[in-house]
Amino acid sequence: MILERKIPIGYILGKIKIDLLVVVVFSTATSLLSSYLQDLNIPVTIGAFLGTAIALILSFKLSQSYDRWWEARKIWGAIVNDSRTFVLQLKHFSKNPESALISRMAYRQMSWCYALGANLRGLKINTEEDPFLEELERQLLKDRIHIPLALLDNHSADLNTLHREDQLNDFQQVQIDSTLLRLCASMGKAERIKNTSFPKTYRLTLHLFIYIFLVMLSFSLTELTGFIEIPLLVFISVPFFLLEKIALNIQDPFENRPTDTAMTSIARTIERNIRELLKEEDIPEPLKPEKFYMQ
Amino acid sequence: MILERKIPIGYILGKIKIDLLVVVVFSTATSLLSSYLQDLNIPVTIGAFLGTAIALILSFKLSQSYDRWWEARKIWGAIVNDSRTFVLQLKHFSKNPESALISRMAYRQMSWCYALGANLRGLKINTEEDPFLEELERQLLKDRIHIPLALLDNHSADLNTLHREDQLNDFQQVQIDSTLLRLCASMGKAERIKNTSFPKTYRLTLHLFIYIFLVMLSFSLTELTGFIEIPLLVFISVPFFLLEKIALNIQDPFENRPTDTAMTSIARTIERNIRELLKEEDIPEPLKPEKFYMQ
Amino acid sequence: MILERKIPIGYILGKIKIDLLVVVVFSTATSLLSSYLQDLNIPVTIGAFLGTAIALILSFKLSQSYDRWWEARKIWGAIVNDSRTFVLQLKHFSKNPESALISRMAYRQMSWCYALGANLRGLKINTEEDPFLEELERQLLKDRIHIPLALLDNHSADLNTLHREDQLNDFQQVQIDSTLLRLCASMGKAERIKNTSFPKTYRLTLHLFIYIFLVMLSFSLTELTGFIEIPLLVFISVPFFLLEKIALNIQDPFENRPTDTAMTSIARTIERNIRELLKEEDIPEPLKPEKFYMQ
Amino acid sequence: MILERKIPIGYILGKIKIDLLVVVVFSTATSLLSSYLQDLNIPVTIGAFLGTAIALILSFKLSQSYDRWWEARKIWGAIVNDSRTFVLQLKHFSKNPESALISRMAYRQMSWCYALGANLRGLKINTEEDPFLEELERQLLKDRIHIPLALLDNHSADLNTLHREDQLNDFQQVQIDSTLLRLCASMGKAERIKNTSFPKTYRLTLHLFIYIFLVMLSFSLTELTGFIEIPLLVFISVPFFLLEKIALNIQDPFENRPTDTAMTSIARTIERNIRELLKEEDIPEPLKPEKFYMQ
Amino acid sequence: MILERKIPIGYILGKIKIDLLVVVVFSTATSLLSSYLQDLNIPVTIGAFLGTAIALILSFKLSQSYDRWWEARKIWGAIVNDSRTFVLQLKHFSKNPESALISRMAYRQMSWCYALGANLRGLKINTEEDPFLEELERQLLKDRIHIPLALLDNHSADLNTLHREDQLNDFQQVQIDSTLLRLCASMGKAERIKNTSFPKTYRLTLHLFIYIFLVMLSFSLTELTGFIEIPLLVFISVPFFLLEKIALNIQDPFENRPTDTAMTSIARTIERNIRELLKEEDIPEPLKPEKFYMQ
Known part of the structure; x- marks a missing residue:
């Protein structure tokens, strides 16, 4: 049980660092791509x-x-x-x-x-x-x-x-x-x-859905300059990934x-x-x- | 019970392939139609x-x-x-x-x-x-x-x-x-x-509602070019159809x-x-x- | 109990036909009215x-x-x-x-x-x-x-x-x-x-709310031509009315x-x-x- | 217990008449104010x-x-x-x-x-x-x-x-x-x-929130003329106030x-x-x- | 247990005054910043x-x-x-x-x-x-x-x-x-x-999310003049912070x-x-x- 004490920030970020990295990568890619393809x-x-x-x-x-x-x-x-x-x-x-x-x-x-x-x-x-x-x-x-x-x-x-x-x-x-x-x-x-x-399919679909949402959002924000869009996407994605991980952790309380x-x-x-x-x-x-x- | 193992992608996609095909067909239709009828x-x-x-x-x-x-x-x-x-x-x-x-x-x-x-x-x-x-x-x-x-x-x-x-x-x-x-x-x-x-009417209404939503969405996106609109609609529809199928499957656990x-x-x-x-x-x-x- | 059999379409539509008629009438009215009153x-x-x-x-x-x-x-x-x-x-x-x-x-x-x-x-x-x-x-x-x-x-x-x-x-x-x-x-x-x-007041308020929503929506869509707006409103209203009727039916299971x-x-x-x-x-x-x- | 009979409209409106009056007053005020202050x-x-x-x-x-x-x-x-x-x-x-x-x-x-x-x-x-x-x-x-x-x-x-x-x-x-x-x-x-x-604070916050919402909405609609905006706000506010009052009434069933x-x-x-x-x-x-x- | 009596306004505002102060500070900052950086x-x-x-x-x-x-x-x-x-x-x-x-x-x-x-x-x-x-x-x-x-x-x-x-x-x-x-x-x-x-991580993520939302909102409203934007943000944030504090208080009823x-x-x-x-x-x-x- 997590106590009402100071939780190390590393413990929390450690859970979503891979997901955040993926967001940085594809938002950068979108940002670059959109300069070439206006239609996106x-x-x-x-x-x-x-x-x-x-x-x-x-x-x-x-x-x-x-x-x-x-x-x-x-x-x-x-x-x-x-x-x-x-x-x-x-x-x-x-x-x-x-x-x-x-x-x-x-x-x-x-x-x-x-x-x-x-x-x-x-x-x-x-x-x-x-x-x-x-x-x-x-x-x-x-x-x-x-x-x-x-x-x-x-x-x-x-x-x-x-x-x-x-x-x-x-x-x-x-x-x-x-x-x-x-x-x-x-x-x-x-x-x-x-x-x-x-149900694993439920959980996977949810994870997939978060990515579909973030990709769509990155294509929606291409009119912003890259150095705004990338941190924006990262910030928006943080609570979604965190909530997903919390759900994943508390659902199995005997591990x-x-x-x-x-x-x-x-x-x-x-x-x-x-x-x-x-x-x-x-x-x-x-x-x-x-x-x-x-x- | 689905285990925490690798689920074959075919098992998952097999459940929604017909629905996805329908989406491809009508989004293509909408895309073509909208060139002729601006009012849509x-x-x-x-x-x-x-x-x-x-x-x-x-x-x-x-x-x-x-x-x-x-x-x-x-x-x-x-x-x-x-x-x-x-x-x-x-x-x-x-x-x-x-x-x-x-x-x-x-x-x-x-x-x-x-x-x-x-x-x-x-x-x-x-x-x-x-x-x-x-x-x-x-x-x-x-x-x-x-x-x-x-x-x-x-x-x-x-x-x-x-x-x-x-x-x-x-x-x-x-x-x-x-x-x-x-x-x-x-x-x-x-x-x-x-x-x-x-309740079957409940389930059918939900299915109908997903299609009404996707059709409306396809008419909303006609200003995008077809090669963007069609995959966009397919991607958006995937989690909706998947969640619907998951609901349908887990509600009858003795089949x-x-x-x-x-x-x-x-x-x-x-x-x-x-x-x-x-x-x-x-x-x-x-x-x-x-x-x-x-x- | 409704079975997993084919449900006659008449049984379903019969429940909402009056509501749909009302929607057709007032969306037609809105469509005509809006030509005269731009401010609406x-x-x-x-x-x-x-x-x-x-x-x-x-x-x-x-x-x-x-x-x-x-x-x-x-x-x-x-x-x-x-x-x-x-x-x-x-x-x-x-x-x-x-x-x-x-x-x-x-x-x-x-x-x-x-x-x-x-x-x-x-x-x-x-x-x-x-x-x-x-x-x-x-x-x-x-x-x-x-x-x-x-x-x-x-x-x-x-x-x-x-x-x-x-x-x-x-x-x-x-x-x-x-x-x-x-x-x-x-x-x-x-x-x-x-x-x-x-609680009857709860149910009535919900019914009233659906109509307020549809009337507002019809006034929001006046820039569309009437032959689009009317079927659009009807299609959008169908699942709402159906879900309302389903709720009404299943809440009293001994009738x-x-x-x-x-x-x-x-x-x-x-x-x-x-x-x-x-x-x-x-x-x-x-x-x-x-x-x-x-x- | 409210029966499945005709409920006097006065009984229902009586519960929200003060709230509706307040809405009329401040939407009129907003309407007048916005003519002078474009920035609002x-x-x-x-x-x-x-x-x-x-x-x-x-x-x-x-x-x-x-x-x-x-x-x-x-x-x-x-x-x-x-x-x-x-x-x-x-x-x-x-x-x-x-x-x-x-x-x-x-x-x-x-x-x-x-x-x-x-x-x-x-x-x-x-x-x-x-x-x-x-x-x-x-x-x-x-x-x-x-x-x-x-x-x-x-x-x-x-x-x-x-x-x-x-x-x-x-x-x-x-x-x-x-x-x-x-x-x-x-x-x-x-x-x-x-x-x-x-919990009374919960209830009060909700009431406050409805008003904040309606005031914001009235400032959002200032581009509409007053004779549209005022009834519009009243109509939109009716179901919200009614639902709030219904909640308030049914939560205390021995009064x-x-x-x-x-x-x-x-x-x-x-x-x-x-x-x-x-x-x-x-x-x-x-x-x-x-x-x-x-x- | 809070009674159905008059609650001192100080008791309520006391719970969220720090959060409101933070909102005033960063919305002022955003307002000033946006004059210089149009891209934000x-x-x-x-x-x-x-x-x-x-x-x-x-x-x-x-x-x-x-x-x-x-x-x-x-x-x-x-x-x-x-x-x-x-x-x-x-x-x-x-x-x-x-x-x-x-x-x-x-x-x-x-x-x-x-x-x-x-x-x-x-x-x-x-x-x-x-x-x-x-x-x-x-x-x-x-x-x-x-x-x-x-x-x-x-x-x-x-x-x-x-x-x-x-x-x-x-x-x-x-x-x-x-x-x-x-x-x-x-x-x-x-x-x-x-x-x-x-679960403390759940609660912290929620608090973080409220701030991300308010910061994003402040950047969304930069086209409004500061003397509108700042009170607007404060008013919008009040019910969110209040509801969060109410949740925090009632979840621990023996304190x-x-x-x-x-x-x-x-x-x-x-x-x-x-x-x-x-x-x-x-x-x-x-x-x-x-x-x-x-x-």
């Missing part, structure tokens, strides 16, 4: 209406990308809520809230949050060194393919043990199972966003990039909340931001 | 504002089509979540998680996902060779009209057996029934998208086309997850993409 | 920006109408899902699934779907000849005002009987009651759309019109599904479309 | 693009206002559904459906609907003459501040009595409690809309105005439905509309 | 289409900011509903509604609402002087980091006590637990809005600013409702607004 001059109204059209389609695209980004954040918000609820329910429903099993489940929940974040980012999860899991569980997880799903599987098994050992009554088991069910749904929703690429949903930081918040609910003393600090963004 | 020249502002108007209406249409496409993906995401939850609940609620009945239900769930995908695509479902079902069930399904509904019927019957045999308590039966209920709702939602065509929701691939993911939860050893690979899309 | 000539930019503005407001209106139409379809989709779930639950929860009571309730559910459709369309419901109800129930329904609500009342009474006769346990009664509750909510949601007219939600066809689907779940042999065919639409 | 003439494109911009922002504002209006109607639709469900559940869950307590609760539900409507409209509720309540309850309500909440409090107490007297089992009490909970949520949602004013959600009429519908479910003979007629709107 | 004059259509584009993107941004603001208000509306429901359930489920434990929980709920509001605004919570909590609880809360979560923890513990002491049956405990679960979710949702900054969600006032409403449900006599007045806004 097309009405400025054409360039202008194409600009309005592209702004329109770009706005809708940006809005759809924003919705994906915001949905991703909502999903992780739901994970925060359900993690807190899960521990509250375990603690207060159980007849023996201090039992090792309750604590093991609470710790596994912290592990699940970190593991889900890493899994979505395509990072390798090293369960063998996971500080939140017991040794036996670490070993058993080694051969599992989908670690977060395996952790939910273990949650579910432990929940059954609590019920069988009569620490939870029938109602309470089902009520906690509903919380697990929501966690499972949140995991699936995040994977849906991760695994569904925004290990600065614009990501701040999953590691959220997992740390959950860890802090759970440890507090377990009445621990040593609660780790919130995650520190890296320069201008939060991981 | 209409202000370029008319063409321009029509272009803005059409971009606007097209954007809304695209947004509505995108919503259908995204809703379809959400429905299949919910199927992933509820399939996982279904197996987790069966496994951990039951007093005898290794029973043949539990395993039969888990396998039937895999079958249901593939069958629902095929049903939505209008493909014939050959239940007699379904590798996930037992021989008896295969035979009984032969005469059923709506296979996925029949499979849910069998799920529901088996759930009742588990309850009658006291493997599930009253609460657990109702909790798993709620999961079946959500699967039934997801099936119905996907069928709703499949069976409800986007056995490259832009479909990747139902077969999702069903394979569910198969892999369920097999892992059943602690099987031989887990099939994820589905491989076909060229630039995933089925 | 206003800049074409005025007409153009009004066109953009009207396209904008029309798009939002169309989007709101589309949302009503799509919500109506979603409601009937939910009715499909809950009807299937209702019969599945009755069949598999009950200790005596073959009982006459279960079958009576399943048949009443088919009746409810047809009755709700007819009620929304304002058609008279002849309960005395309802093939899905028993003779006694037919008689008792004669004096009821709100037939679908009365049918739910009977559902609820029968559900209570099943519980009292110990065919359903406490959990199962409440679980099926939740299904009835959702059916009751779907009925109320459809009635809400039916009984809430779209016994071709653009209606296909309630009769959906009720037939439900009938077919329920009969299949009851293992009947003679399952009626799906509803045939009427020309270009489905009732 | 600004390009018509400026006025036109401002008009497009204002149409855009107005459309979004209108869409947000419409969403509030539609949400208000949805809330009252939910109240209809939950009122019906509440009575159905009471009637069919209870072991003694004819008991006075059940009937008292059903009558209180009618009272609650009328009281909530009046409360939202800021009208005084005279509980002492409430025909739906028993004498004792009327007296007890006299000192309560929030009448609808007090009625829910009594509902909840009576529900507890039914449970204590063993007329409802544990499941049924909780199931009906969930219905009360939804009614309580609907009440709170309606109060949220009532008590949250639309005792013609554009209100038809709460009294909906409460009457609920009364009719409940009386029918209670098998009463004398069911009151639906509410008659007042001229062009329904209260 | 660019077509007014360029400025106009950029204005339309920026209005478009601004509208979408405003709509997204409005959605955050409205979601924040919805969350607090849900807190009102669940607080009322919580007390109703405690009062009427419990076998001993007058017990000190019930009253302690009701008071803690008032405390929770104020504490959550203060926490979201980043204010220090002084639990030691909290008038709603008992002395012991005040002391125990001193070392807790997340006060509202700690209060929910205590709620949950007390709920368990009620169940263990047999004041609530199994069903009722789970039903009230669901209410707590929703309160926990509302808390998390508000924190999500608080902790997720709107101790006049545009905040009126959390203190809502918490007071909840306090009044709960006290009335507890049948107290001395009910505090609703919160008084501060000048033109409600805290």
Whole structure:
């Protein structure tokens, strides 16, 4: 997540430098060409209406990308809520809230949050060194393919043990199972966003459209002298390219990039909340931001 | 689902080649005609504002089509979540998680996902060779009209057996029934998208509007020489036709086309997850993409 | 629901013929008038920006109408899902699934779907000849005002009987009651759309705005000769009027019109599904479309 | 709710007459002024693009206002559904459906609907003459501040009595409690809309923007003679002001105005439905509309 | 929340005075410059289409900011509903509604609402002087980091006590637990809005775009004399800057600013409702607004 800090100008310009270079090249070419071919001059109204059209389609695209980004954040918000609820329910429903099993489940929940974040980012999860899991569980997880799903599987098994050992009554088991069910749904929703690429033809058409617009505009402005036309085109193109890149970045919020949903930081918040609910003393600090963004 | 791979240019142009041909024909006609009839020249502002108007209406249409496409993906995401939850609940609620009945239900769930995908695509479902079902069930399904509904019927019957045999308590039966209920709702939602065509008059009006715009624009540009006007019109029309076709394609995501929701691939993911939860050893690979899309 | 079939051109033009006539009349008048009064000539930019503005407001209106139409379809989709779930639950929860009571309730559910459709369309419901109800129930329904609500009342009474006769346990009664509750909510949601007219002043202002735009445009185009101006205005006005009429039609989807939600066809689907779940042999065919639409 | 009837033109024009007067005044002033100061003439494109911009922002504002209006109607639709469900559940869950307590609760539900409507409209509720309540309850309500909440409090107490007297089992009490909970949520949602004013600075900026646009436009049109410019400006301004006023009216749907959600009429519908479910003979007629709107 | 009262003009202009100053400076510069460099004059259509584009993107941004603001208000509306429901359930489920434990929980709920509001605004919570909590609880809360979560923890513990002491049956405990679960979710949702900054690059690009538009416009208007151009630019820029600032303000509704969600006032409403449900006599007045806004 980009923070309310100073963003390096290089970070922003780096995203559109190639596009700007292309604009400089073809606007120069147009400027030179038009001296020879008077007929190439097309009405400025054409360039202008194409600009309005592209702004329109770009706005809708940006809005759809924003919705994906915001949905991703909502999903992780739901994970925060359900993690807190899960521990509250375990603690207060159980007849023996201090039992090792309750604590093991609470710790596994912290592990699940970190593991889900890493899994979505395509990072390798090293369960063998996971500080939140017991040794036996670490070993058993080694051969599992989908670690977060395996952790939910273990949650579910432990929940059954609590019920069988009569620490939870029938109602309470089902009520906690509903919380697990929501966690499972949140995991699936995040994977849906991760695994569904925004329709590529849509995105390509938009990119093509921006170039058609800029080329038309450069032919519309040939009556201006070159040293005006070229910077003019560059300035006009900057916000269009920037908005396109922003849309492209925020639509995929689980890619290990600065614009990501701040999953590691959220997992740390959950860890802090759970440890507090377990009445621990040593609660780790919130995650520190890296320069201008939060991981 | 179109992947983030190289899309053959022929695939894209193939969708709009007829429309582009029509544009070439009438812009040539306009160009020739205008030499004779000076009066046909209409202000370029008319063409321009029509272009803005059409971009606007097209954007809304695209947004509505995108919503259908995204809703379809959400429905299949919910199927992933509820399939996982279904197996987790069966496994951990039951007093005898290794029973043949539990395993039969888990396998039937895999079958249901593939069958629902095929049903939505209008493909014939050959239940007699379904590798996930037992021989008896295969035979009984032969005469059923709506296979996925029949499979849910069998799920529901088996759930009742588990309850009658006291493997599930009253609460657990109702909790798993709620999961079946959500699967039934997801099936119905996907069928709703499949069976409800986007208002055809709306779509036709939009298509008509694009042509009115292009014709007006061609009459607005008659002061340009033909060899400029014709490519100009073609270039301007390309993004409009492309966006219209994209809207048309993504609004119907269950048609056995490259832009479909990747139902077969999702069903394979569910198969892999369920097999892992059943602690099987031989887990099939994820589905491989076909060229630039995933089925 | 309009199908993906050939729509008679007369059906479409019939909706806007009066508006087009008015446009012909006043554009002719403007054309004649402007020969005498040179001062009436206003800049074409005025007409153009009004066109953009009207396209904008029309798009939002169309989007709101589309949302009503799509919500109506979603409601009937939910009715499909809950009807299937209702019969599945009755069949598999009950200790005596073959009982006459279960079958009576399943048949009443088919009746409810047809009755709700007819009620929304304002058609008279002849309960005395309802093939899905028993003779006694037919008689008792004669004096009821709100037939679908009365049918739910009977559902609820029968559900209570099943519980009292110990065919359903406490959990199962409440679980099926939740299904009835959702059916009751779907009925109320459809009635809400039916009984809430779209803000009329909004619609009238939009209609007025289209005319102000066309009049302004006709005064902007007086420098063109009449035989160009008149068809030009007519062509430009066609998509605007068509989109307005489409919005008007789809916003009220329960009016016994071709653009209606296909309630009769959906009720037939439900009938077919329920009969299949009851293992009947003679399952009626799906509803045939009427020309270009489905009732 | 404005009905599909003839709306008095005075009602509509009354809303914008002051704004129109201001437009006449300043367009006359501009017209006179421009004869003296040639320099005041600004390009018509400026006025036109401002008009497009204002149409855009107005459309979004209108869409947000419409969403509030539609949400208000949805809330009252939910109240209809939950009122019906509440009575159905009471009637069919209870072991003694004819008991006075059940009937008292059903009558209180009618009272609650009328009281909530009046409360939202800021009208005084005279509980002492409430025909739906028993004498004792009327007296007890006299000192309560929030009448609808007090009625829910009594509902909840009576529900507890039914449970204590063993007329409802544990499941049924909780199931009906969930219905009360939804009614309580609907009440709170309606109060949220009532008590949250639309951001006033947003609204004022929009109003200011319309005036800036019209002033710019009047300066753009100074080359037209005054007797054209003044009516032209008035005509162009009419739809903008009307749309602004419509947005303003529908965004606050509980203000005792013609554009209100038809709460009294909906409460009457609920009364009719409940009386029918209670098998009463004398069911009151639906509410008659007042001229062009329904209260 | 800004009220429907007179807003000091200084409050509004204060937000955009720096931006307006910048506009005055560069439009003066442009005006002077253009006398020397005739070539700098660019077509007014360029400025106009950029204005339309920026209005478009601004509208979408405003709509997204409005959605955050409205979601924040919805969350607090849900807190009102669940607080009322919580007390109703405690009062009427419990076998001993007058017990000190019930009253302690009701008071803690008032405390929770104020504490959550203060926490979201980043204010220090002084639990030691909290008038709603008992002395012991005040002391125990001193070392807790997340006060509202700690209060929910205590709620949950007390709920368990009620169940263990047999004041609530199994069903009722789970039903009230669901209410707590929703309160926990509302808390998390508000924190999500608080902790997720709107994509900063998006906002910066928009700001940059407004400036590019105004600079282009100033170069488009150089044919006007300076004393017209400068106020013209200022007037045109006012609504754009105002709308941008409004979007910026309403997107972060928990910042101790006049545009905040009126959390203190809502918490007071909840306090009044709960006290009335507890049948107290001395009910505090609703919160008084501060000048033109409600805290």
